[in-house]
Amino acid sequence: MISPAGTMMTLILVGLASSGCSMSRIDSAYARMDDREATGAIKPASRAPTESDLAFARNAASDVLTRGDKDASQPWENPETGARGSVTPLAQAYSSEGRTCRDFLASYVNGTSQSWLQGAACKSGQGQWEIHTLKPWQQG
Template sequence: MQFSRNRHIEAGLSAQFPPVAILASFVAVCALSSCSIAIPVSSSNNSPMWQGAPEDVTGSIAKPPLKLSRHLDTEDVRRAIAALSTALDPQGSGASVNWDNPQSGAKGSFTPVGQAYPLDGKICRAFLADVSASESIERLQGAACREKTAEWTLTEVKPFRKG
Protein backbone atom coordinates (compact mmCIF):
# COMPACT_ATOMS: atom_id res chain seq x y z
CA MET A 1 0.00 0.00 0.00
CA GLN A 2 2.81 2.39 0.86
CA PHE A 3 4.53 1.70 -2.46
CA SER A 4 1.50 2.60 -4.54
CA ARG A 5 0.90 5.78 -2.56
CA ASN A 6 4.47 7.07 -3.28
CA ARG A 7 4.02 6.20 -6.92
CA HIS A 8 0.82 8.30 -7.02
CA ILE A 9 2.64 11.28 -5.43
CA GLU A 10 5.49 11.05 -7.97
CA ALA A 11 3.03 10.94 -10.84
CA GLY A 12 1.30 14.07 -9.48
CA LEU A 13 4.60 16.01 -9.23
CA SER A 14 5.55 15.02 -12.75
CA ALA A 15 2.25 16.31 -14.09
CA GLN A 16 2.45 19.48 -12.01
CA PHE A 17 6.08 20.30 -13.00
CA PRO A 18 6.82 18.88 -16.49
CA PRO A 19 10.52 18.26 -17.30
CA VAL A 20 10.59 21.17 -19.80
CA ALA A 21 9.51 23.63 -17.10
CA ILE A 22 12.10 22.28 -14.68
CA LEU A 23 14.83 22.57 -17.34
CA ALA A 24 13.76 26.14 -18.23
CA SER A 25 13.81 27.13 -14.56
CA PHE A 26 17.28 25.64 -14.15
CA VAL A 27 18.60 27.56 -17.19
CA ALA A 28 17.04 30.83 -15.91
CA VAL A 29 18.60 30.40 -12.47
CA CYS A 30 22.02 29.73 -14.02
CA ALA A 31 21.77 32.74 -16.35
CA LEU A 32 20.66 35.13 -13.63
CA SER A 33 23.30 33.98 -11.19
CA SER A 34 26.01 35.13 -13.63
CA CYS A 35 24.85 38.77 -13.30
CA SER A 36 26.80 39.33 -10.11
CA ILE A 37 30.29 40.75 -9.67
CA ALA A 38 32.90 40.16 -7.04
CA ILE A 39 34.47 43.10 -5.23
CA PRO A 40 37.80 42.45 -3.55
CA VAL A 41 37.76 43.10 0.17
CA SER A 42 41.43 43.95 0.36
CA SER A 43 42.03 47.67 0.75
CA SER A 44 45.67 47.30 -0.21
CA ASN A 45 46.94 50.25 -2.20
CA ASN A 46 48.91 47.82 -4.34
CA SER A 47 45.71 46.30 -5.72
CA PRO A 48 45.12 47.41 -9.35
CA MET A 49 41.42 47.59 -8.57
CA TRP A 50 41.96 50.52 -6.19
CA GLN A 51 44.65 52.43 -8.07
CA GLY A 52 43.16 55.29 -10.02
CA ALA A 53 44.91 56.88 -12.94
CA PRO A 54 44.88 60.66 -13.51
CA GLU A 55 42.86 60.11 -16.68
CA ASP A 56 40.15 58.11 -14.90
CA VAL A 57 36.66 59.26 -15.82
CA THR A 58 34.26 59.82 -12.94
CA GLY A 59 31.04 59.34 -14.85
CA SER A 60 30.71 62.81 -16.29
CA ILE A 61 31.84 64.26 -19.56
CA ALA A 62 33.67 67.53 -19.33
CA LYS A 63 31.99 70.31 -21.24
CA PRO A 64 34.12 72.13 -23.77
CA PRO A 65 34.94 75.72 -22.81
CA LEU A 66 32.29 78.22 -23.84
CA LYS A 67 32.93 80.40 -26.86
CA LEU A 68 31.99 84.04 -27.02
CA SER A 69 31.10 83.75 -30.70
CA ARG A 70 31.73 81.17 -33.39
CA HIS A 71 32.69 83.98 -35.77
CA LEU A 72 35.85 84.96 -33.86
CA ASP A 73 39.34 83.67 -34.67
CA THR A 74 42.07 83.02 -32.09
CA GLU A 75 43.42 86.58 -32.10
CA ASP A 76 39.89 88.02 -31.87
CA VAL A 77 39.23 85.88 -28.81
CA ARG A 78 42.52 86.92 -27.20
CA ARG A 79 41.66 90.60 -27.63
CA ALA A 80 38.05 90.10 -26.50
CA ILE A 81 39.09 88.26 -23.32
CA ALA A 82 41.56 91.08 -22.51
CA ALA A 83 38.71 93.59 -22.80
CA LEU A 84 36.40 91.32 -20.79
CA SER A 85 38.99 91.14 -18.02
CA THR A 86 39.22 94.93 -17.85
CA ALA A 87 35.44 95.40 -17.95
CA LEU A 88 34.68 92.83 -15.25
CA ASP A 89 37.42 93.87 -12.83
CA PRO A 90 35.63 94.47 -9.51
CA GLN A 91 37.98 97.41 -8.82
CA GLY A 92 37.22 98.99 -12.22
CA SER A 93 34.85 101.80 -13.07
CA GLY A 94 32.03 99.55 -14.31
CA ALA A 95 32.08 101.25 -17.72
CA SER A 96 31.98 99.50 -21.09
CA VAL A 97 35.28 98.39 -22.59
CA ASN A 98 35.73 98.20 -26.36
CA TRP A 99 38.04 95.89 -28.32
CA ASP A 100 38.91 95.42 -31.99
CA ASN A 101 41.19 93.48 -34.29
CA PRO A 102 42.14 95.56 -37.36
CA GLN A 103 43.49 92.46 -39.15
CA SER A 104 40.18 90.56 -39.12
CA GLY A 105 37.82 93.50 -38.77
CA ALA A 106 36.20 91.95 -35.69
CA LYS A 107 35.23 94.27 -32.86
CA GLY A 108 33.00 94.47 -29.84
CA SER A 109 32.41 95.71 -26.34
CA PHE A 110 31.71 94.39 -22.85
CA THR A 111 29.54 96.10 -20.26
CA PRO A 112 29.53 94.74 -16.72
CA VAL A 113 26.10 94.22 -15.19
CA GLY A 114 25.66 94.50 -11.44
CA GLN A 115 28.31 93.87 -8.84
CA ALA A 116 30.81 91.02 -8.71
CA TYR A 117 29.68 88.07 -6.58
CA PRO A 118 31.40 85.02 -5.05
CA LEU A 119 30.58 81.56 -6.41
CA ASP A 120 32.39 78.32 -5.50
CA GLY A 121 35.47 80.16 -4.30
CA LYS A 122 35.66 82.33 -7.43
CA ILE A 123 34.72 85.92 -8.22
CA CYS A 124 32.01 86.16 -10.89
CA ARG A 125 30.26 88.94 -12.73
CA ALA A 126 27.53 89.21 -15.34
CA PHE A 127 27.99 91.17 -18.56
CA LEU A 128 26.42 92.28 -21.81
CA ALA A 129 28.47 92.01 -24.99
CA ASP A 130 28.27 93.27 -28.54
CA VAL A 131 30.32 91.29 -31.08
CA SER A 132 30.72 92.17 -34.73
CA ALA A 133 32.66 89.72 -36.93
CA SER A 134 32.36 88.15 -40.36
CA GLU A 135 29.38 90.30 -41.34
CA SER A 136 27.58 89.11 -38.20
CA ILE A 137 26.44 91.28 -35.29
CA GLU A 138 25.56 89.60 -32.02
CA ARG A 139 24.16 91.01 -28.77
CA LEU A 140 24.98 88.60 -25.94
CA GLN A 141 24.52 88.27 -22.21
CA GLY A 142 26.55 86.08 -19.95
CA ALA A 143 28.74 85.67 -16.93
CA ALA A 144 32.39 84.94 -16.28
CA CYS A 145 34.32 83.86 -13.21
CA ARG A 146 37.95 83.88 -12.14
CA GLU A 147 40.09 82.74 -9.27
CA LYS A 148 42.21 85.40 -7.57
CA THR A 149 45.13 85.33 -10.01
CA ALA A 150 43.62 83.53 -13.00
CA GLU A 151 42.04 84.72 -16.23
CA TRP A 152 38.31 85.25 -16.52
CA THR A 153 36.53 82.17 -17.83
CA LEU A 154 33.13 82.32 -19.49
CA THR A 155 30.52 80.40 -17.48
CA GLU A 156 27.46 81.44 -19.47
CA VAL A 157 26.93 83.01 -22.90
CA LYS A 158 23.58 83.31 -24.66
CA PRO A 159 21.76 85.71 -26.96
CA PHE A 160 20.57 88.83 -25.16
CA ARG A 161 16.90 88.81 -24.18
CA LYS A 162 15.25 91.84 -22.63
CA GLY A 163 13.22 91.19 -19.53
Protein backbone atom coordinates in the same frame (compact mmCIF):
# COMPACT_ATOMS: atom_id res chain seq x y z
CA MET B 1 37.14 116.97 -40.35
CA ILE B 2 34.22 114.55 -40.07
CA SER B 3 34.97 111.16 -38.56
CA PRO B 4 33.97 107.94 -40.37
CA ALA B 5 31.24 107.41 -37.77
CA GLY B 6 29.96 110.94 -38.40
CA THR B 7 29.96 110.32 -42.15
CA MET B 8 28.03 107.05 -41.66
CA MET B 9 25.49 108.78 -39.42
CA THR B 10 24.98 111.52 -42.03
CA LEU B 11 24.40 108.91 -44.75
CA ILE B 12 21.92 107.06 -42.56
CA LEU B 13 19.99 110.22 -41.74
CA VAL B 14 19.88 111.26 -45.42
CA GLY B 15 18.69 107.77 -46.37
CA LEU B 16 15.95 107.82 -43.75
CA ALA B 17 14.79 111.29 -44.72
CA SER B 18 14.60 110.44 -48.40
CA SER B 19 12.81 107.13 -47.83
CA GLY B 20 10.07 108.63 -45.67
CA CYS B 21 10.86 106.32 -42.75
CA SER B 22 11.48 107.45 -39.24
CA MET B 23 13.31 105.99 -36.29
CA SER B 24 12.92 107.13 -32.71
CA ARG B 25 16.52 106.20 -31.86
CA ILE B 26 19.57 105.79 -34.04
CA ASP B 27 22.65 104.21 -32.53
CA SER B 28 25.54 105.27 -34.76
CA ALA B 29 27.72 102.40 -33.57
CA TYR B 30 25.30 99.76 -34.85
CA ALA B 31 22.85 101.29 -37.32
CA ARG B 32 23.56 100.19 -40.88
CA MET B 33 21.36 100.57 -43.96
CA ASP B 34 21.16 97.67 -46.38
CA ASP B 35 20.49 98.73 -49.99
CA ARG B 36 17.52 96.35 -50.06
CA GLU B 37 15.99 97.69 -46.83
CA ALA B 38 14.45 101.14 -46.96
CA THR B 39 13.08 100.77 -43.42
CA GLY B 40 16.42 101.09 -41.66
CA ALA B 41 16.05 97.65 -40.08
CA ILE B 42 19.25 96.10 -38.80
CA LYS B 43 20.08 92.64 -40.01
CA PRO B 44 21.02 90.13 -37.29
CA ALA B 45 24.51 88.71 -37.32
CA SER B 46 24.99 86.07 -39.95
CA ARG B 47 28.64 85.47 -39.09
CA ALA B 48 29.58 83.73 -35.89
CA PRO B 49 32.55 85.12 -33.97
CA THR B 50 35.82 83.38 -34.73
CA GLU B 51 37.98 81.99 -31.92
CA SER B 52 40.31 84.91 -32.57
CA ASP B 53 37.42 87.40 -32.15
CA LEU B 54 36.40 85.70 -28.91
CA ALA B 55 39.98 85.94 -27.61
CA PHE B 56 39.93 89.74 -28.11
CA ALA B 57 36.53 89.97 -26.38
CA ARG B 58 37.78 87.82 -23.47
CA ASN B 59 40.85 90.05 -23.03
CA ALA B 60 38.64 93.15 -22.98
CA ALA B 61 36.35 91.50 -20.40
CA SER B 62 39.31 90.66 -18.17
CA ASP B 63 40.65 94.23 -18.49
CA VAL B 64 37.37 95.96 -17.64
CA LEU B 65 36.67 93.61 -14.71
CA THR B 66 40.19 94.11 -13.35
CA ARG B 67 39.78 97.90 -13.40
CA GLY B 68 36.54 97.51 -11.45
CA ASP B 69 35.22 100.92 -12.51
CA LYS B 70 31.52 101.42 -12.00
CA ASP B 71 29.57 101.64 -15.28
CA ALA B 72 32.72 101.05 -17.35
CA SER B 73 33.01 99.49 -20.81
CA GLN B 74 36.07 98.26 -22.65
CA PRO B 75 36.22 98.38 -26.47
CA TRP B 76 37.89 95.60 -28.42
CA GLU B 77 38.82 95.07 -32.06
CA ASN B 78 40.37 92.21 -33.98
CA PRO B 79 42.49 93.75 -36.76
CA GLU B 80 42.73 90.34 -38.47
CA THR B 81 38.97 89.94 -39.05
CA GLY B 82 37.74 93.53 -38.67
CA ALA B 83 35.33 92.44 -35.92
CA ARG B 84 34.89 94.81 -33.01
CA GLY B 85 32.70 95.56 -30.02
CA SER B 86 32.77 96.45 -26.37
CA VAL B 87 32.40 94.63 -23.07
CA THR B 88 30.28 95.96 -20.20
CA PRO B 89 30.04 94.33 -16.76
CA LEU B 90 26.48 93.71 -15.55
CA ALA B 91 25.09 94.21 -12.05
CA GLN B 92 27.19 93.54 -8.98
CA ALA B 93 29.71 90.84 -8.24
CA TYR B 94 28.38 87.67 -6.64
CA SER B 95 29.85 84.66 -4.90
CA SER B 96 29.94 81.26 -6.60
CA GLU B 97 31.73 78.28 -5.07
CA GLY B 98 33.64 80.64 -2.78
CA ARG B 99 34.90 82.88 -5.60
CA THR B 100 33.92 86.40 -6.62
CA CYS B 101 32.19 86.33 -10.04
CA ARG B 102 30.64 88.82 -12.40
CA ASP B 103 28.47 88.62 -15.52
CA PHE B 104 29.08 90.79 -18.58
CA LEU B 105 27.63 91.59 -21.98
CA ALA B 106 29.75 92.02 -25.12
CA SER B 107 28.72 93.53 -28.41
CA TYR B 108 29.95 91.89 -31.61
CA VAL B 109 30.02 93.80 -34.90
CA ASN B 110 31.49 92.37 -38.09
CA GLY B 111 30.76 94.24 -41.31
CA THR B 112 27.01 94.84 -41.37
CA SER B 113 26.33 92.03 -38.90
CA GLN B 114 25.79 92.63 -35.21
CA SER B 115 24.95 90.51 -32.20
CA TRP B 116 25.47 90.26 -28.47
CA LEU B 117 27.42 87.80 -26.38
CA GLN B 118 26.93 87.07 -22.70
CA GLY B 119 29.62 85.90 -20.39
CA ALA B 120 30.66 85.18 -16.84
CA ALA B 121 34.03 85.49 -15.15
CA CYS B 122 35.35 84.64 -11.69
CA LYS B 123 38.48 85.73 -9.86
CA SER B 124 41.18 83.09 -9.63
CA GLY B 125 43.21 82.41 -6.50
CA GLN B 126 45.79 84.92 -7.79
CA GLY B 127 43.13 87.63 -8.15
CA GLN B 128 42.97 87.52 -11.96
CA TRP B 129 39.61 87.34 -13.76
CA GLU B 130 39.09 84.08 -15.64
CA ILE B 131 36.39 84.03 -18.31
CA HIS B 132 34.25 80.93 -17.79
CA THR B 133 31.55 81.42 -20.43
CA LEU B 134 31.18 83.55 -23.53
CA LYS B 135 28.25 82.59 -25.74
CA PRO B 136 25.49 84.15 -27.86
CA TRP B 137 23.15 86.22 -25.68
CA GLN B 138 19.88 84.55 -24.75
CA GLN B 139 17.28 87.07 -23.69
CA GLY B 140 15.26 85.75 -20.83
